[in-house]
Amino acid sequence: MGNGCEKVLGLGLASCFFWLASVFAALAGECRDDRVALRGDWGQAGFTVEVADDAEERAQGLMHREQMAKSAGMLFVYPAPRSVGFWMKNTLIELDMIFADRTGTVRRVHHRAQPHDERPIMGGRDIQYVLEINGGLARQLGISEGSQMQHPSIDAQVAAWPC
Numbered sequence: 001m002g003n004g005c006e007k008v009l010g011l012g013l014a015s016c017f018f019w020l021a022s023v024f025a026a027l028a029g030e031c032r033d034d035r036v037a038l039r040g041d042w043g044q045a046g047f048t049v050e051v052a053d054d055a056e057e058r059a060q061g062l063m064h065r066e067q068m069a070k071s072a073g074m075l076f077v078y079p080a081p082r083s084v085g086f087w088m089k090n091t092l093i094e095l096d097m098i099f100a101d102r103t104g105t106v107r108r109v110h111h112r113a114q115p116h117d118e119r120p121i122m123g124g125r126d127i128q129y130v131l132e133i134n135g136g137l138a139r140q141l142g143i144s145e146g147s148q149m150q151h152p153s154i155d156a157q158v159a160a161w162p163c
Contacts, residue, residue, distance in 0.1 A: 031163030037150040042142025053077040063090040076130040077153045084127045088117040094135030099123030103160040104149035109138050
């Protein structure tokens with residue numbers, strides 16, 4: 001038989017629960033430092049995040065972590081738009097990297113960055129925010145270029161989706 005979510009969205013029970021929790025969290029409209037919301041034609045999702053907003057925190061990132069909750073991530077915040085690149089040296093878990101400009105508009109999604117890979121993953125020019133989530137989730141949820149990110153660090157005067 002399956003659950004209703006499985007029938008409608010083709011998701012298993014665990015994926016359905018995560019998806020519903022993400023949607024309801026995003027719909028709550030609660031703008032907090034430890035939450036990032038994303039929206040697009042695909043719907044909405046929310047993640048509990050650690051914020052890396054200084055050089056030391058950005059350099060450490062998610063290195064040496066053996067696991068991360070499915071609804072969690074790390075938001076890298078730069079003081080101004082720039083060209084950014086990441087690598088996976090000393091990173092133990094597969095990640096999706098969501099690169100956004102100063103308005104919080106997603107400009108690129110890199111799917112399934114592989115642990116220990118030292119090749120640079122470039123986000124493009126004029127990137128100010130990078131959200132790292134568990135590998136495969138961006139594709140599963142439908143997060144793509146043009147999606148909008150909401151977080152208090154995004155200047156409300158220019159934000160595509162202000163707090």
